[in-house]
Amino acid sequence: MNYDKNNVFYKIIHKEIPADIVLEGDHYIAIKDINPRTPVHILLIPKGNYVDYEDFASNATPEEIVNFHRGIGRIVEMMNLRSGGFKLLSNAGPFVYQYIEGQQVMHMHLHILGG
Numbered sequence: 001m002n003y004d005k006n007n008v009f010y011k012i013i014h015k016e017i018p019a020d021i022v023l024e025g026d027h028y029i030a031i032k033d034i035n036p037r038t039p040v041h042i043l044l045i046p047k048g049n050y051v052d053y054e055d056f057a058s059n060a061t062p063e064e065i066v067n068f069h070r071g072i073g074r075i076v077e078m079m080n081l082r083s084g085g086f087k088l089l090s091n092a093g094p095f096v097y098q099y100i101e102g103q104q105v106m107h108m109h110l111h112i113l114g115g
């Protein structure tokens with residue numbers, strides 16, 4: 001699937017629309033989900049134009065991949081998620097099953113769920 005810049009996370013990354021930003025690194029931005037499903041619900045989003053996790057893992061540079069994943073630990077620390085535990089989730093494409101939702105925003109992101 002080709003990347004389409006007309007998506008909300010592209011606009012947030014490029015500061016065209018506001019978001020509650022909790023952390024920003026060279027290659028990622030972390031924001032609070034607008035519709036949190038858990039007490040802490042953060043979206044970790046790479047700044048590069050990748051459709052989903054598989055696209056990111058296959059095509060991002062090693063620096064982007066490492067920098068992005070180091071962001072997880074920083075969020076876990078900031079949001080105090082280590083002791084209580086947390087979940088990482090990334091939707092790709094339309095697959096839905098029972099309570100499992102499909103991907104709504106076609107820019108790669110990782111849900112960090114906890115609290």
Ligand code: 5GP
Pocket residue numbers: 008019020031032033034035036043090091101102103104105106
């Ligand atoms: P997906 O289903 O694509 O994995 O998840 C997209 C997530 O983005 C959803 O949890 C949804 O609540 C969140 N979201 C959609 N639009 C916005 C927005 O404009 N701002 C923020 N902060 N989150 C959004």
